Structures are given as structure tokens and as C-alpha cells.
Amino acid sequence: MSVSGATSRTGLSTIAWWSVPHATANASASATPTPSATPRAEKRALSVTTGIASQASIGVSTSPVSATEPAIATSLRTQAPIATSVGAMVSNVNQLLCQGVANGQFATMFLGRVDEATMSLSYVNAGHNHPVLLRANGARELLDKGGPMVGILDDVPFEEARVQLAPGDRIVLYTDGLSEAMDVHMEMYGDDRIADFAATLPADQSARESIDAIMAGITTFLDGEEPQDDMTLMVLRVLGAPQPAPAELAALPGAR
Numbered sequence: 001m002s003v004s005g006a007t008s009r010t011g012l013s014t015i016a017w018w019s020v021p022h023a024t025a026n027a028s029a030s031a032t033p034t035p036s037a038t039p040r041a042e043k044r045a046l047s048v049t050t051g052i053a054s055q056a057s058i059g060v061s062t063s064p065v066s067a068t069e070p071a072i073a074t075s076l077r078t079q080a081p082i083a084t085s086v087g088a089m090v091s092n093v094n095q096l097l098c099q100g101v102a103n104g105q106f107a108t109m110f111l112g113r114v115d116e117a118t119m120s121l122s123y124v125n126a127g128h129n130h131p132v133l134l135r136a137n138g139a140r141e142l143l144d145k146g147g148p149m150v151g152i153l154d155d156v157p158f159e160e161a162r163v164q165l166a167p168g169d170r171i172v173l174y175t176d177g178l179s180e181a182m183d184v185h186m187e188m189y190g191d192d193r194i195a196d197f198a199a200t201l202p203a204d205q206s207a208r209e210s211i212d213a214i215m216a217g218i219t220t221f222l223d224g225e226e227p228q229d230d231m232t233l234m235v236l237r238v239l240g241a242p243q244p245a246p247a248e249l250a251a252l253p254g255a256r
Helices: 065-079 086-098 191-199 207-222
Strands: 003-010 014-019 041-044 047-057 105-115 120-126 132-134 140-142 161-164 170-174 231-238 246-249
Touching: 047 170, 047 231, 065 086, 065 105, 086 105, 086 120, 132 191, 170 191, 170 207, 191 207, 207 231
Parallel strands: 003 246
Antiparallel strands: 003 231, 014 047, 041 246, 047 105, 105 120, 120 161, 132 140, 132 170, 170 231
């Protein structure tokens, strides 16, 4: 199975993260940068770990809000080559934040691992907007299994779920900066509109083209209004049948 992915981000308080813990070939520059996102690399792999998160703070904090992002990113980057499951990775991130690495900070996050050998996605959704899995046959599934936000409750269990993938399936992940974007009439764009719009996109469209189309749709909806929050959007597309194949990864500068 080959997986194509692309990411777009505006603002600073979000995390879009890629890792290929079982790479077997060289990494090289991939595609052409756009104003909103810069493709990072292409690597041959058997499993691909991908995550998206949005951070915030509550009460009086002894750490700046930005402390949460490096804490999460560093933890995921360290765990990726050795972690037995994404559930364990999210639990470790939660304990890290609860134990004061970024005191008073919390985050929603979605972490998933695509196994190309079994053509499946294992994931945990920790209080994040529900990514939508758009099946090649037109069906939709919300990826909503997991637990609460990380950084709130120590030792809370996180449920790990698994879904099978098929050629032509697409997964759309995003932060609430997209769903809560409001037009001049104070109407939010909404989760349903994101899923409905993505479902209308051509099945053979690349992940990068899907990113551009979805962001253009939101820009049209805003009709000149400035977004109230940062925006991160990630699209993964299943390209083919199970076989040793490259996973094409497009992400932001500095993402891992």
C-alpha cells in the first residue's frame, strides 16, 4: 500500500507531525512549496505515524503556551521508533504534561499509525476534532475513539482503535480553527461542511490538491473575514494495494 499525505498550517499554536520509524530507503525533497505549506520528504516505509494537535492553557501557568508544542513533539519523536502502540504513546504524552513539563497546559490530539503491511490504521483521538475517513465506496466514518484531552487527568486510559483501509480511501484531519471559522454573519464553517465538501472532491485527486481545494472553500465561505484561530489541515490518501511501496509525505518545515 502506498500512502500520500499533505499538510497545511496557518498560525503557530498547532502541531502537524510526521514520522517514519521503519524507513528502509533514502529520504529526498518532495514536490513544490506552496504559500501555506512546504512538502518535506518522501521515504520508503512499512509504517507511517502521523499526528495532529491543538494546544491551549487554563488558569495561571508557569510555562508559556508554546512550551506544550515542543514537549509533545519531542515525546512523539522519541517514542516513534520504539513504542509498541499509539495508545502507549498518547498515554506517555499525557503523563508528561500532567507531571508539569508544561504546567497548566493541555492539548487535544489525534495520533495514528498506518501499517502498510496490513493496510490498516491504528489511532487514538484525545479530545480532538473527529477526523473523517471517506471510503472509496462513498461511506464515511468518524475516527472518534480514544479519550480526553492530554494534560488534564493523569493515568487516564486511552482506547486505541483500528480500521482497515482500502485503495481510494481518504482521511481528513484538521484543528478547530477550520470548523470554527466564522463568516460575517457569525456562522461557523462546521465539521459537517468540511466532511461534505471533502466528499465531493474527485477520487483521483492528490492529497495536496485536496488540501488546496478545502482551504479554498473555507476562504470563499469567510468572504474576506479573517480566521479567528490558527488552522491545520492534513489529508492522507490510500493509493494502492498492500505491497512494499513508498509513503509520500508532505509536511511543514521542521515537522517530524
